[in-house]
Every structure is written in structure tokens, then in C-alpha cells.
Amino acid sequence: xxxxxxxxxxxxxxxxxxxxxxxxxxxxxxxxxxxxxxxxxxxxxxxxxxxxxxxxxxxxxxxxxxxxxxxxxxxxxxxxxxxxxxxxxxxxxxxxxxxxxxxxxxxxxxxxxxxxxxxxxxxxxxxxxxxxxxxxxxxxxxxxxxxxxxxxxxxxxxxxxxxxxxxxxxxxxxxxxxxxxxxxxxxxxxxxxxxxxxxxxxxxxxxxxxxxxxxxxxxxxxxxxxxxxxxxxxxxxxxxxxxxxxxxxxxxxxxxxxxxxxxxxxxxxxxxxxxxxxxxxxxxxxxxxxxxxxxxxxxxxxx
Numbered sequence: 001x002x003x004x005x006x007x008x009x010x011x012x013x014x015x016x017x018x019x020x021x022x023x024x025x026x027x028x029x030x031x032x033x034x035x036x037x038x039x040x041x042x043x044x045x046x047x048x049x050x051x052x053x054x055x056x057x058x059x060x061x062x063x064x065x066x067x068x069x070x071x072x073x074x075x076x077x078x079x080x081x082x083x084x085x086x087x088x089x090x091x092x093x094x095x096x097x098x099x100x101x102x103x104x105x106x107x108x109x110x111x112x113x114x115x116x117x118x119x120x121x122x123x124x125x126x127x128x129x130x131x132x133x134x135x136x137x138x139x140x141x142x143x144x145x146x147x148x149x150x151x152x153x154x155x156x157x158x159x160x161x162x163x164x165x166x167x168x169x170x171x172x173x174x175x176x177x178x179x180x181x182x183x184x185x186x187x188x189x190x191x192x193x194x195x196x197x198x199x200x201x202x203x204x205x206x207x208x209x210x211x212x213x214x215x216x217x218x219x220x221x222x223x224x225x226x227x228x229x230x231x232x233x234x235x236x237x238x239x240x241x242x243x244x245x246x247x248x249x250x251x252x253x254x255x256x257x258x259x260x261x262x263x264x265x266x267x268x269x270x271x272x273x274x275x276x277x278x279x280x281x282x283x284x285x286x287x288x289x290x291x292x293x294x295x296x297x298x299x300x301x302x303x
Contacts, residue, residue: 034072035249037093038086040079040100042155046179066259067252069245080296083108086237093249097155098124098230102285103294110238113281114250117232118272122203126157126226129198129205131190132219136197139164139224143173145196150186151179154201159292160226161199184208191219227291230284234274250276 044052052075063071077085079100086094087108094111096104104111130136136145142165149158165173178195180186183204190198200208209216234253236246256262257273 034070035093035245036072036074036091037095038077038082038091039073039075039095040082040097041076042079042097042100043095044075044152045155045158046151046153066256066262067249069249069252079104080107083111083235086111086235089237089240092236092241092245094235096233096235098232098284099156099159099288099292101233101235102230102289102292103296104235105285106289106294107296108237111235112238113233113277114236114246115234115253115274116277116281117234118275119203119231120272122201122206124156124229124231125202126154126160126229127200127202127205127222128161128224129187129190129200129220130196130223131193132221134196134221134223136223140173142197142223144175146176146178147174148178148180148186148189148195148198150183150198150200151181153179153199156226156229157199157201159229163292164224184212187212187216187220191215197223227287228284230281230288233277 063069074091079096080103082091082094082096083104085091087110093114094104098116101113128139128142136142139161147161147165149161161172167173180189183198183200184207186195186198186200187208189195253274254276
């Protein structure tokens, strides 16, 4: 793996930080029945299996330490299949991107949020960056152009581009989609005019500006930015869990940032912690569902 690729994976998004705080796929020890949790596979788009294993494999002890519960994690199903398993009772918790959860709750109204991922310094927002000299004024001006979606491009960023840069919600308008090793590499290449635009999230954009502010200011500009997406959600099915188990899970993760190991991991992966769903979450989900309707039964995407 190249240095650029290692650097790129070091900037994995908050969703992967969430994976670090959740149980691994390793078999539960002892006689205690494991709490089964499923993460939508979209948290791991474009990430090699070895890296997925790296961030999900070793953390069952952390789950046990923070919540007192033995856990088992799966991460190889779509958001809808994960939700179906949650509704059927074969999973106790599910983890979804915010806009995915809006789709899920419409189909499965008994699936409720228990916690959200907190990241106060970074908006859940997508940006399309172009060279300062680009003639593009709106997203549709990128028709027939080369657009870089660096690894790992977050799912809400894909949803934004799929809505605004596709014909009939299906075929991308771009001539070519390339995938740089990291957001930094993609923006460096854009400065060198190796592509026409880069799709990036707020956290990665802020990081690039922090280390290469003059490079960005002298060469690049924002063409478009998305509205705010809802935060990632940990969900459960109402009435399917004992109140004591739900409370233990919730209160354990709410305090995970006070655990030394957990605190270090959150710092590494740019997560503040977990929070109770705010009163505004319902409106955020409704706005998201209106802007990004559920893709069922027709699957829409750029992958």
C-alpha cells in the first residue's frame, strides 16, 4: 500500500470511527448471548476488506468495557437488508447513515433512533471543488468532465452527486469518474488539472485547508455544496429489547468518551462521541427524505 493510500485511510470518516466503537465479528466469549448489531455496508464503500477487518476486528473488548455487553457485528448487507433484519429481530441494533435512516423509518416505523454520532466540528455536508480557472458555474456544467471521487467517498456525498449530476437519476453526466487514493491526493491532482472536479466531504475539506490553506486559496474554489445531512444513527426496534438492555447499551456508549481507550480512538477518528437524538432529528429526517427520496424499488447510485 502506498504512503498516499495509508494517509487516505487515516482520514476515514466518522462512520468508520463509529465502527471502531462497536463490537467486532469475533465470536462472543462465555455463555452470555451476544447483542447483534448490523452496520450498513455503505459505511465501507471502496475500503479494501483488509482495512475493514482492521477497523472492526479487535474491538469486542472495548464494547464489553464500555457497555458491559458482549456484541457481534455484521457489516455486509445493504441498509434495507440490515433494517429488515432489525425489524425481524435477528439484529438488536442497526447503524445507518442519516439519509438512509430516513428511508428506513418510512418503511419500518417501529425502528427508532437510540443514539446519534456526534461531531461538533464537522458538518455532514458534501462539496464539489473545481479549479479556480474552471468555467463551471453550476454542477451541470460538469457534463462530459472528469470527476474525482477519492477513496473513501462518503455515502451522503454520493447521494448528493447522484441527485444533481445524473440523467433521470440513473446515469452520471460525467465523462469519467476516477478514484484517487485519498481526498488530499484528489485535491492535489485537481490543482495540477488532472481532473475537472473533486467530490469531498466537509471534514476532509477542512483538513486539507488546515494543512494546505494557501494551496487551496490560490488554486481551488467551491463550485457547490450540499444541504446538511442528518447524522449517522444507531437504531433499534421499539419493544424488541428489554428496557434494561437498551438502557445499558445507551448509557454505556454515552460515556464511552470518558474511557481512555475509547477517547483515544474517538480523537483519532474525529468523533466527539455519541449523543441522544436531538428534538430536531425528526425534522432533519423529514427534510432529507423530501430531498432524497427512498431508492426502493429502483436502486440508484454511482457505484
